[in-house]
Amino acid sequence: MRADCVRARADRLVRPRLVFSSNGSVIADFHRDRAFRATLSQADIIDADGMPLVMATRLLCRNPLRERVSTTDFIHDAARAAVADGLRFYFLGAAPGVAAEAGNRLRRQHPGLDIVGIRHGYFAPEQVAEICAEVTRRRTDVLWVGLGSPRQETFAVACQAQLAGVGWIRTCGGMFDHCAG
Ligand code: UDP
Numbered sequence: 001m002r003a004d005c006v007r008a009r010a011d012r013l014v015r016p017r018l019v020f021s022s023n024g025s026v027i028a029d030f031h032r033d034r035a036f037r038a039t040l041s042q043a044d045i046i047d048a049d050g051m052p053l054v055m056a057t058r059l060l061c062r063n064p065l066r067e068r069v070s071t072t073d074f075i076h077d078a079a080r081a082a083v084a085d086g087l088r089f090y091f092l093g094a095a096p097g098v099a100a101e102a103g104n105r106l107r108r109q110h111p112g113l114d115i116v117g118i119r120h121g122y123f124a125p126e127q128v129a130e131i132c133a134e135v136t137r138r139r140t141d142v143l144w145v146g147l148g149s150p151r152q153e154t155f156a157v158a159c160q161a162q163l164a165g166v167g168w169i170r171t172c173g174g175m176f177d178h179c180a181g
Pocket of ligand 1: 146
């Protein structure tokens with residue numbers, strides 16, 4: 001991820017990269033729901049968060065996926081890379097207080113981790129512009145969005161243009177709840 005982050009910084013003025021996560025339910029929604037399909041198709045990267053998906057690609061694809069990417073593990077790899085490279089995280093999502101507790105725990109586990117902003121995920125549509133302005137103002141490198149699917153993917157695509165300057169938007173489902181314990 002580190003080299004990619006540096007590259008993303010170079011072209012961050014264009015638009016944030018979108019990294020989504022998939023599991024069986026996301027794949028089912030992809031096939032069922034045309035609007036969700038269009039949204040998911042905007043992703044730069046889609047991780048497979050589940051061994052069944054990896055196994056399916058082994059059966060069906062010439063170039064199968066090598067491994068699953070669990071967001072709750074990946075956050076620690078990303079945090080280590082962020083500390084090493086001085087990248088800034090912003091957390092958006094979960095019930096009030098949850099992402100803040102997740103942030104406290106992650107800072108203890110990864111000293112030096114720079115989380116420049118934390119907001120809960122129960123906001124009104126009219127607050128979106130202000131949220132995007134804050135994320136951008138704080139010079140966020142990676143915006144973690146945990147609003148559940150499909151809300152988080154829809155948010156990421158809809159806000160991409162308002163988040164110029166941010167390197168990555170990474171959807172993360174219930175990761176804040178998991179990290180908060
Ligand atoms: N959530 C949110 N805003 C909403 C609805 C949900 O921030 O309007 C949060 C919810 O509190 C939880 C996460 O989104 O932290 C969804 O977790 P879940 O495990 O259901 O997501 P999944 O990984 O299954 O997409």
